[in-house]
Amino acid sequence: MYNFEFEKPSSIADAVAALGGDEAQALGGGQTLIPTLKQRLASRTTLISLSNIPEMQGICTGDDGALCIGGATTHGAVASGAGAYPGLAALAGHIGDPAVRNRGTIGGSLANNDPSACYPAAALASGATLVTNTREIASDDYFLGMFETALEEGEIITEVRFPIPEVSHYEKFVQPASRFALVGVMVAKFADGVRVAITGASEEGVFRWTEVEAALSANFSPDALDGLTLDADNMIGDLHGSKEYRAHLCGVIAKRAVVKAA
Amino acid sequence: MAQVTMTVNGKAASGTVEGRTLLSSFLRETLDLTGTHVGCDTSQCGACVVHVDGVAVKSCTMLAAEADGADVATIEGQAAPDGTLNTIQQAFQDHHGLQCGFCTPGMVMTTAALLKDNPKPSEQEIRVHLEGNICRCTGYHNIIKAIYAASGQDVAALGAD
Numbered sequence: 001m002y003n004f005e006f007e008k009p010s011s012i013a014d015a016v017a018a019l020g021g022d023e024a025q026a027l028g029g030g031q032t033l034i035p036t037l038k039q040r041l042a043s044r045t046t047l048i049s050l051s052n053i054p055e056m057q058g059i060c061t062g063d064d065g066a067l068c069i070g071g072a073t074t075h076g077a078v079a080s081g082a083g084a085y086p087g088l089a090a091l092a093g094h095i096g097d098p099a100v101r102n103r104g105t106i107g108g109s110l111a112n113n114d115p116s117a118c119y120p121a122a123a124l125a126s127g128a129t130l131v132t133n134t135r136e137i138a139s140d141d142y143f144l145g146m147f148e149t150a151l152e153e154g155e156i157i158t159e160v161r162f163p164i165p166e167v168s169h170y171e172k173f174v175q176p177a178s179r180f181a182l183v184g185v186m187v188a189k190f191a192d193g194v195r196v197a198i199t200g201a202s203e204e205g206v207f208r209w210t211e212v213e214a215a216l217s218a219n220f221s222p223d224a225l226d227g228l229t230l231d232a233d234n235m236i237g238d239l240h241g242s243k244e245y246r247a248h249l250c251g252v253i254a255k256r257a258v259v260k261a262a
Numbered sequence: 263m264a265q266v267t268m269t270v271n272g273k274a275a276s277g278t279v280e281g282r283t284l285l286s287s288f289l290r291e292t293l294d295l296t297g298t299h300v301g302c303d304t305s306q307c308g309a310c311v312v313h314v315d316g317v318a319v320k321s322c323t324m325l326a327a328e329a330d331g332a333d334v335a336t337i338e339g340q341a342a343p344d345g346t347l348n349t350i351q352q353a354f355q356d357h358h359g360l361q362c363g364f365c366t367p368g369m370v371m372t373t374a375a376l377l378k379d380n381p382k383p384s385e386q387e388i389r390v391h392l393e394g395n396i397c398r399c400t401g402y403h404n405i406i407k408a409i410y411a412a413s414g415q416d417v418a419a420l421g422a423d
Binding site (some may be wrong): 004038049051098099 | 264280281282284303304305306308311317318319320323324325327328330372375376391393394395
């Protein structure tokens, strides 16, 4: 790991100011960034820790009934504190392992947008709003591809607002070595329709499976998925699973998610 | 370089660190607390688990500077000052929960965190909780037994070996 300066501001305003420096990088829980720096896949002159900013911590319920989670809230805190949205709490409680969940943060995960991470599926399937230091971004406009997001340089996710569905479930087919999703499907049923987001499968990162959303909105049962398939062309193919395998798995895991959500 | 100060196993500890200094490096190389092991250095194996402000973390994937001001507990603080093993350590010895012992510091610290939140875990809960701790010797069965025993439950209830 190349060396860097370390700063730990105590407010969003101070963090944003510090991130204005040349080659500065925000540090969430570091559960992806530190391994990346160790491998010298990245190097930065300054890391700005977001771990000591009280206004980015914790979980609350907004006036509109949405669950608001501070950007620096750990997966462990979401697992134990997001009881108002059980599908989300369960998802958070199965990320990585217990020690990783005590450090990793929701804002860090969403800012990184790993194509196999769990939180992007939750945010997209929930129709969440990502609140940054400058604006609010709808999840439909946020995820731009593998490791790409709508965030500008130096922009911080300060809060994520999740509308709470009537029922939901996140089903993860675990890649056992990394504990990331080989395929993960989040199904969220709202009064005005069903949203389905898939992580782990596509070269484009997390995506909504709109045909399945329409089918489930009309008939919320696993049978509604019969005959619906995804094109394997855009799937990730690697030593853990071929493109065709992942495309097939999306349907299987989506059905399981519906069974458990219903 | 920056000065960090933390409480480690109840005692004040301080030192000078670079931005990149890992908590595991600070504990091992600056404080000579080499009981915290670094196995994989990629946050997979869990040999480096310590407690920071009461929760288990992988010290190879946390910067020492992040622990400035924190209360840190390591394997060295688990036994009594006279060397008497604590309940978890004794259970690992009694039930042969280790062979080479490399993973054991992390196993013990992870167990301590588990039992604090869940004093009587089921076998399944123990197995799930150990997801981030790898042992290449034991096949885990005796570790499960040790943790079950450390929680005051009868290992005979775990069934056949």
